[in-house]
Amino acid sequence: MSGPVLSIRDLTVKVPIDGETRTLIDAVSFDLARGEILGLVGESGSGKSMICRALVKLLPSPAIAITGGTVLLDGKDLATLSEDAMRAVRGAEIGMIFQNPTSHLDPVMRIGDQIAEGIRYHQGFDPREARAAAVEILGQVGFPDPARQYDNYPHEFSGGMRQRAMIAVALSCNPKILIADEPTTALDVTIQAQILRLLMDLRDKRGLSIILITHDLGIVAQTCDSIAVLRNGQLLEHGPKRRVLAEPQHAYTVSLLKSHPSMPEESGGTPLTPAALPIALQPLLEIDDLVVRFPAPGLGIFKKGKTEIAAVNGVSLRIMPGETVGIVGESGSGKSTLARAILGLTPLTSGHVSFAGSDLAQQRRQTLAKLRTEAAMVFQDPYNALNPRLTIGDMLAEVLKVQGNTPAARIPERVGELLDLVELDRAFATRRPRSLSGGQCQRAGIARALAVDPKLIIADECVAALDVTIQAQIIDLFRDLKTRMNLTLLFIAHDLAIVRNLCDRVVVMYRGEIVEEGRCDAVFANPRHAYTAALIGAIPDIDPDKPLPRGDLPPRSEPKAAPVVRGQPLISMQ
Amino acid sequence: MHRYRFVLSRPLQFLPVLFGISIITFILVRLIPGDPARVLLGTRSTPTAIARIRAQYGLDEPLWLQYFYFLENLGKGEMGKSILYKIDVLKLIATRIEPTLTLVLTSVALSILIAVPMAAIAARNNGRLADHVVRIVSTLGIGFPPFWLALMLIILFSVRLGVFPVSGYGETLGDKLAHLVLPSLTIALSLSAVLTRSLRAAMIVALKSDLATAARARGMPESIVFWRHVLPNSLVPTVNLLAVNIGWLIGGTVVVETVFAIPGMGQLLVRAIFSRDYMVVQGVAMVFACATVLVNFLADIVTVSLDPRVRL
Amino acid sequence: AGVLTIGRREDSTTFDPIKSAQNVDNWVFSNVFDVLIRVDKTGTKLEPGLAESWTVSDDGLTYTFKIRDAKFSDGSPITAGDAAFSLLRIRDNEGSLWSDSYKIVETAEAADDRTLVVKLKTPSAPFLSTLALPNVSVLSKKALEAEGEEAFAEKPTASSGAFIVKEWRRGDRVILEKNPNFWQADRVKLDGVEWISVPDDNTRMLNVQTGELDTAIFVPFSRVEELKKDPNLDVHIDTSTREDHLLINHEHGALAKKEVRQALDMAIDKKAIVDTVTFGLGEVANSYIPKGSLYHYDANYQYPYDPEKAKAMLAEAGASDLSLNYIVNAGNEVDEQIAVLLQQQLQKAGVTVNLQKVDPSQSWDMLVAGDYDISVMYWTNDILDPDQKTTFVLGHDTNMNYMTRYKNDKVKDMVAAARLELDPVKREAMYVDIQKMAKDDVHWIDLYYSPYINVSRKNIANFDQNPLGRFFLEDTVKN
Amino acid sequence: MTSALAATRMNVPWSRFLGRHMTLAIGAATLGLFLAVALAAPLISPYDPIYQDAAVRLAMPSLAHPFGTDNFGRDILSRVIWGTRIDLQIAVIGVVFPFLIGTFIGTVAGFFGGIVDTVFMRLVDIILAFPFLVLMLSIIAILGPGLSSFYIAMALVGWVSYARLIRAQMLVLKSSDYAVAAVSLGFSRARIMFRHLLPNAVAGSIVFSMSDAVLVLLNGAAISYLGLGVQPPVAEWGVMVAEGQSFITTAWWITLFPGLSIVVLAFGFSLLGDGLGEWLGVNE
Numbered sequence A: 001m002s003g004p005v006l007s008i009r010d011l012t013v014k015v016p017i018d019g020e021t022r023t024l025i026d027a028v029s030f031d032l033a034r035g036e037i038l039g040l041v042g043e044s045g046s047g048k049s050m051i052c053r054a055l056v057k058l059l060p061s062p063a064i065a066i067t068g069g070t071v072l073l074d075g076k077d078l079a080t081l082s083e084d085a086m087r088a089v090r091g092a093e094i095g096m097i098f099q100n101p102t103s104h105l106d107p108v109m110r111i112g113d114q115i116a117e118g119i120r121y122h123q124g125f126d127p128r129e130a131r132a133a134a135v136e137i138l139g140q141v142g143f144p145d146p147a148r149q150y151d152n153y154p155h156e157f158s159g160g161m162r163q164r165a166m167i168a169v170a171l172s173c174n175p176k177i178l179i180a181d182e183p184t185t186a187l188d189v190t191i192q193a194q195i196l197r198l199l200m201d202l203r204d205k206r207g208l209s210i211i212l213i214t215h216d217l218g219i220v221a222q223t224c225d226s227i228a229v230l231r232n233g234q235l236l237e238h239g240p241k242r243r244v245l246a247e248p249q250h251a252y253t254v255s256l257l258k259s260h261p262s263m264p265e266e267s268g269g270t271p272l273t274p275a276a277l278p279i280a281l282q283p284l285l286e287i288d289d290l291v292v293r294f295p296a297p298g299l300g301i302f303k304k305g306k307t308e309i310a311a312v313n314g315v316s317l318r319i320m321p322g323e324t325v326g327i328v329g330e331s332g333s334g335k336s337t338l339a340r341a342i343l344g345l346t347p348l349t350s351g352h353v354s355f356a357g358s359d360l361a362q363q364r365r366q367t368l369a370k371l372r373t374e375a376a377m378v379f380q381d382p383y384n385a386l387n388p389r390l391t392i393g394d395m396l397a398e399v400l401k402v403q404g405n406t407p408a409a410r411i412p413e414r415v416g417e418l419l420d421l422v423e424l425d426r427a428f429a430t431r432r433p434r435s436l437s438g439g440q441c442q443r444a445g446i447a448r449a450l451a452v453d454p455k456l457i458i459a460d461e462c463v464a465a466l467d468v469t470i471q472a473q474i475i476d477l478f479r480d481l482k483t484r485m486n487l488t489l490l491f492i493a494h495d496l497a498i499v500r501n502l503c504d505r506v507v508v509m510y511r512g513e514i515v516e517e518g519r520c521d522a523v524f525a526n527p528r529h530a531y532t533a534a535l536i537g538a539i540p541d542i543d544p545d546k547p548l549p550r551g552d553l554p555p556r557s558e559p560k561a562a563p564v565v566r567g568q569p570l571i572s573m574q
Numbered sequence B: 001m002h003r004y005r006f007v008l009s010r011p012l013q014f015l016p017v018l019f020g021i022s023i024i025t026f027i028l029v030r031l032i033p034g035d036p037a038r039v040l041l042g043t044r045s046t047p048t049a050i051a052r053i054r055a056q057y058g059l060d061e062p063l064w065l066q067y068f069y070f071l072e073n074l075g076k077g078e079m080g081k082s083i084l085y086k087i088d089v090l091k092l093i094a095t096r097i098e099p100t101l102t103l104v105l106t107s108v109a110l111s112i113l114i115a116v117p118m119a120a121i122a123a124r125n126n127g128r129l130a131d132h133v134v135r136i137v138s139t140l141g142i143g144f145p146p147f148w149l150a151l152m153l154i155i156l157f158s159v160r161l162g163v164f165p166v167s168g169y170g171e172t173l174g175d176k177l178a179h180l181v182l183p184s185l186t187i188a189l190s191l192s193a194v195l196t197r198s199l200r201a202a203m204i205v206a207l208k209s210d211l212a213t214a215a216r217a218r219g220m221p222e223s224i225v226f227w228r229h230v231l232p233n234s235l236v237p238t239v240n241l242l243a244v245n246i247g248w249l250i251g252g253t254v255v256v257e258t259v260f261a262i263p264g265m266g267q268l269l270v271r272a273i274f275s276r277d278y279m280v281v282q283g284v285a286m287v288f289a290c291a292t293v294l295v296n297f298l299a300d301i302v303t304v305s306l307d308p309r310v311r312l
Numbered sequence C: 001a002g003v004l005t006i007g008r009r010e011d012s013t014t015f016d017p018i019k020s021a022q023n024v025d026n027w028v029f030s031n032v033f034d035v036l037i038r039v040d041k042t043g044t045k046l047e048p049g050l051a052e053s054w055t056v057s058d059d060g061l062t063y064t065f066k067i068r069d070a071k072f073s074d075g076s077p078i079t080a081g082d083a084a085f086s087l088l089r090i091r092d093n094e095g096s097l098w099s100d101s102y103k104i105v106e107t108a109e110a111a112d113d114r115t116l117v118v119k120l121k122t123p124s125a126p127f128l129s130t131l132a133l134p135n136v137s138v139l140s141k142k143a144l145e146a147e148g149e150e151a152f153a154e155k156p157t158a159s160s161g162a163f164i165v166k167e168w169r170r171g172d173r174v175i176l177e178k179n180p181n182f183w184q185a186d187r188v189k190l191d192g193v194e195w196i197s198v199p200d201d202n203t204r205m206l207n208v209q210t211g212e213l214d215t216a217i218f219v220p221f222s223r224v225e226e227l228k229k230d231p232n233l234d235v236h237i238d239t240s241t242r243e244d245h246l247l248i249n250h251e252h253g254a255l256a257k258k259e260v261r262q263a264l265d266m267a268i269d270k271k272a273i274v275d276t277v278t279f280g281l282g283e284v285a286n287s288y289i290p291k292g293s294l295y296h297y298d299a300n301y302q303y304p305y306d307p308e309k310a311k312a313m314l315a316e317a318g319a320s321d322l323s324l325n326y327i328v329n330a331g332n333e334v335d336e337q338i339a340v341l342l343q344q345q346l347q348k349a350g351v352t353v354n355l356q357k358v359d360p361s362q363s364w365d366m367l368v369a370g371d372y373d374i375s376v377m378y379w380t381n382d383i384l385d386p387d388q389k390t391t392f393v394l395g396h397d398t399n400m401n402y403m404t405r406y407k408n409d410k411v412k413d414m415v416a417a418a419r420l421e422l423d424p425v426k427r428e429a430m431y432v433d434i435q436k437m438a439k440d441d442v443h444w445i446d447l448y449y450s451p452y453i454n455v456s457r458k459n460i461a462n463f464d465q466n467p468l469g470r471f472f473l474e475d476t477v478k479n
Numbered sequence D: 001m002t003s004a005l006a007a008t009r010m011n012v013p014w015s016r017f018l019g020r021h022m023t024l025a026i027g028a029a030t031l032g033l034f035l036a037v038a039l040a041a042p043l044i045s046p047y048d049p050i051y052q053d054a055a056v057r058l059a060m061p062s063l064a065h066p067f068g069t070d071n072f073g074r075d076i077l078s079r080v081i082w083g084t085r086i087d088l089q090i091a092v093i094g095v096v097f098p099f100l101i102g103t104f105i106g107t108v109a110g111f112f113g114g115i116v117d118t119v120f121m122r123l124v125d126i127i128l129a130f131p132f133l134v135l136m137l138s139i140i141a142i143l144g145p146g147l148s149s150f151y152i153a154m155a156l157v158g159w160v161s162y163a164r165l166i167r168a169q170m171l172v173l174k175s176s177d178y179a180v181a182a183v184s185l186g187f188s189r190a191r192i193m194f195r196h197l198l199p200n201a202v203a204g205s206i207v208f209s210m211s212d213a214v215l216v217l218l219n220g221a222a223i224s225y226l227g228l229g230v231q232p233p234v235a236e237w238g239v240m241v242a243e244g245q246s247f248i249t250t251a252w253w254i255t256l257f258p259g260l261s262i263v264v265l266a267f268g269f270s271l272l273g274d275g276l277g278e279w280l281g282v283n284e
């Protein structure tokens, strides 16, 4: 490898907040060689995005400023470059790929035009040439029909395709360096694999240097050449991938590696043996040929008949008391719908769900009453799952009050107990969700689920939004509760590694149907269905010697309409 | 172009709305105490004369029958006869609709011409002096009673400076425009204030949005970022706000029409209500309602063409 | 020469004279159509119009008019047939708002082209003056029938008056053009007239001040002082027949007592109203027949302003804590001002007044229904003879004596007799008596008389209005 | 809402809070001032607002009458001060009822959806397309001029905006995880609607209500211009401006001071609305 294309020395970014100055990036130095992929990892808020934005001087607010250090690109110091000169660097020399393609693509401009725009501006092409160039790039990033898809709008694509478009935009001006800020976090594992592969191919074809930000060590292990670990704005460790993975220098790196769920032998808990399964004759939950259909969006009066999509299509499942079952599947495969149907939160189209012996379809009232007091749910987004206006204590107290099993006088005490149970300090009772971290919120959510004293807890992707380290803590909490309270747990996740860690049994869903079901170790070791195999194959493993998997499933798109609200006029009678 | 399919289906939804409005107006105007015959006859009215006039206009029939006649007429494309003006309501409205329409259109055009640059300046200088000035001016602009503002404009521009006519509605196009400057300005001062506030807020959000950052990250200069990305992405709420306000203006220009002596629908309506000219009130209400519905419909079309994500 | 522009509050509603009872229309009708008999500029005398001369039979039932040799604007002659047609039309047409006033006509026939013979059912002293109403203008039978009523009402093709309708922009203006075939065409100096509607008082005045209008009518009292100071303007203060009065509902409780009504009259300081509301331009009224009108009795009694005495009288009549419901016409600035003043004045005599503001069309209904105690109204005469107003106010059953529910059979009989009395001297004496009796009964409280106030640019001469409201535009000159 | 911003909402010293929320502070101060004037009207107004003094009609502003007098010789300053009571009342009542009605209907329609929603939304369509002037003038004609008719007309029309705002919010919130959680915990529908969802849906409406107050104020003035405002001799700014119109070229002070009061009060409401919007994070 030749000399570095990008050389960062003592980059420091500070922001004045409430009279004091906070250091967001603290004297970070590293080099990026030509053709190198550098993985930047670290927990949320560690400053990964901030470094990248500092490189192109697009800091999120005017108050945040680069206060020291140099960023050398081809001998130019970007840190002191004028805004005009920076404009020639952005796009043309350094391209950016953002985490959330939906918000970073202009929703009202055609995909192709967004690519052509940069080409026209940086390369001075006329509209026709720019269009041709853009079509070519679209082809390169894997659009099957680029000439036609040039004219599509971002929302007409699936998340994976949008991320490809985002990459195409970044590539449009032939940059030397690509910065990819968590380009796959929002995507399914299978799509994630495709995107990563695309990035690597591009690196090989074009000799790009890439800075890849991620919080998933598996990705780093399989795609990057070197790794930089960041924490609180400081670069803790930087070196070739194998060295960092094999012999981490810093304690934080060690804990990061430990909490990666793809390493069962390190994770403490082992899957339960059959002997540990409590023996019961009657299943707690029995699902028989369940179908849930929704009217398809956007049906107009000119369409004949009703179009419906079957979110859950003929699912049958039995869950024994005390069992922990994982449900996996790509986005939109019907996992959440199944969960809601079980809890009677969504009308069943046909089939049966019976909970502790009573049938939801036939004895709706009794079953619902039973479900409400004996089953609870934990949600994916910890903030969205809690009413932002209630304190944690009020929230728990309300549940206890409505459930009516706890005498009013005992409620405060019970609230305290619940907080203890989820390992939250009792002082949190007076705080509102907004002043808690994601992990703390999720604990509060679990406390709420426990407040009903449930037999069954359904956790719908309850750790997907959390940092790996926090994820590991929550999983441990579940493991602990499960054994302590003899809970039956239905655990929905798209992260197969977690399921493997926690669950006895796994159910694989694909397009509303169960395609595979069985004991965890058996399924993972020996998937029978191609889809399961693809899912498992797509998990980036922390082992750097495993090849990057291919994800080869057709993506699906779900356009969403923006609501239009008309209010009151604001001028008076004239 | 399946996005625009609602253009065909939507008009069907107008019918129940217009039907509802016709019933409500019909009942409402007849609930008003007072008698058109008595108003027509003035202070010298005698009971016999009143009875004769009432019979002549069918006001002595039972209400449901009157409404039936009204619908029957509507089916024939008529709206009955004005009691005060003695001519067909539609004909009467036809003579009065143009000034109001022109007034609303010029006011809206003027408001947009004022609001877009003001909002742009404010948003691009967010937090700086220019922004504060625009904010204060637009916040104040909403609060002026229009009739007071109108008189002040007349005194300043017509009496002191003599540049625009005091009032009236001209005959030739140029003449009309000259006459419309002050009335449009009166409306535009408050309307543009409302639009500026909404547009400015949307632009500030869009300027900070991810898509603007992304455009900057591919090296686009600020002007392209603003005009090609930020502006199109901030228009939708303002378009809808504008639509509501146009609907409101269509039926609410009476004060400006009165001060500037513009022979429009607002004046017609007020005089019709005061003289209990039922047919005219009904007719004008229907026309206003149709116009409002139409404006909202247009706004929907504009919204859909501005934002490809929107489905209606 | 030149076109005169006149600003007014409201636009015309029709050009069919029988279908309107509004001043806005009447004042234009008299520019466009001529009548058989006119009222002179002073508003006190009748003078020949299209009727050159007339004779009345001794029994007072047959009137014979000699029609002048004149032409309609379309060039066709104005005949006795047209005059008869017009008179019968106002009596018989189902859209006519005036048929009651002409029910007295038995027949109207053209003896020949120049002679019109009208037979009445009963003798009537005021009959000739009713012929001066613009509503009974002479219309062209031929034109009306050829055009149809509706088209005629929109734009009459044949006019008998000084001007013809050139264009009517509804809601905006009526454009009149000189009628070259008018029988007094020589007298007309203007090329045309535009009646322009400018509803806002301020705007209308500013229009004259900037010279965009030549003249404006309905000048608010409050603006007179200021306009007088403007060297470019002439303010015309012309006598009118307007009289403002306070209606009293005689059927309501204590108000039935004459003494209570007299006390109220004494509790009201009319001078203060004249000063505050009319800025001194009005004049305190002492009779229901306005000053300057036929048979006005100038020496009529005037209750003195004496709130103390009023209070005492009220106490004596057992109405010391009188509380009255006062209907105020919404949107009428003058009415609201009077209400505010009266409320404070009556307070001094211990009378509580509750103001109730209602929309004018509704107040009319409430007055008719008797849903009120007091309310200010005004009356302007359309005909010179006092009979019309007297009948409505004192001698009428159908409208409860102008909503007051005043009952005095002696007065009522006298009103009927005065209508039949053809001798002017005797008639005058009868009206003086009526005025005295009405005052004594306090059938209502006369407040003030007020003038017509118009303003014109200095270059406009002879812009005059007679007490009945007619503008003599045939004499107006624009320099 | 960012959590950083939310954190400022609690445990922050007042001075810093004010510094960060100038708009809110100025708006609240303005309204506070008006409120104080309204409450203290009997104490601070130098004259009886309806007392007519023929001796000083149409007097220029002077020491005795700082804002001058009107054509009845009534003191304008006193009338402006007493008018504060009426106009604040107009702004508040003209907004509170539409707010309550609209919020209730919006909550129910948005939460239940289906036929309830359809019926209410058709009604909303009708009212939105219904010419306000016709409604306003008819109601005033039916009930008589004056404030109560005005309030009724404003309420009949005004609830629509609130209903739409709240409904849109409810549609989003009712599918939020915490609403689903509440259902799964067996909470009653009323509890979910009014205790959990409504408080989270209402912020936008509260901000809107401030602009609505401005609108109500100005519509009140417009109604006064058409002669259908409050009963004389009550001092109300809109009526004062409308009455003073005749004197606009001769006695400017009659219209200027009440006119300015309307503008400043409207300004206060607008600022408060903006400030609340920033504070509650409605515009984000």
Ligand SMILES: Nc1ncnc2c1ncn2[C@@H]1O[C@H](COP(=O)(O)OP(=O)(O)OP(=O)(O)O)[C@@H](O)[C@H]1O
Binding pocket: A015, A024, A042, A043, A044, A045, A046, A047, A048, A049, A050, A051, A060, A061, A064, A215
């Ligand atoms: N606009 C801002 N103003 C002040 N501080 C900010 C701003 N944006 C980010 N920060 C702070 O900068 C620090 C670094 O943020 P950054 O977004 O780089 O984290 P990250 O490592 O990318 O986290 P994530 O994995 O969640 O994306 C954080 O402490 C954050 O609170």
Ligand SMILES: Nc1ncnc2c1ncn2[C@@H]1O[C@H](COP(=O)(O)OP(=O)(O)OP(=O)(O)O)[C@@H](O)[C@H]1O
Binding pocket: A294, A295, A309, A310, A311, A329, A330, A331, A332, A333, A334, A335, A336, A337, A338, A494, A558
């Ligand atoms: N209320 C609804 N109305 C219409 N369609 C729905 C509704 N809820 C879910 N769907 C559709 O049903 C299908 C399954 O959705 P579901 O949320 O169960 O998927 P999921 O497996 O939980 O996905 P993810 O991993 O993204 O959470 C999707 O196609 C979705 O669009």
Ligand SMILES: [Mg+2]
Binding pocket: A048, A049, A050, A181
């Ligand atoms: Mg980040």
Ligand SMILES: [Mg+2]
Binding pocket: A335, A336, A337, A460, A461
């Ligand atoms: Mg899901």
Ligand code: NI
Binding pocket: D001, D002, D003, D005, D006, D281, D284
């Ligand atoms: Ni926030």
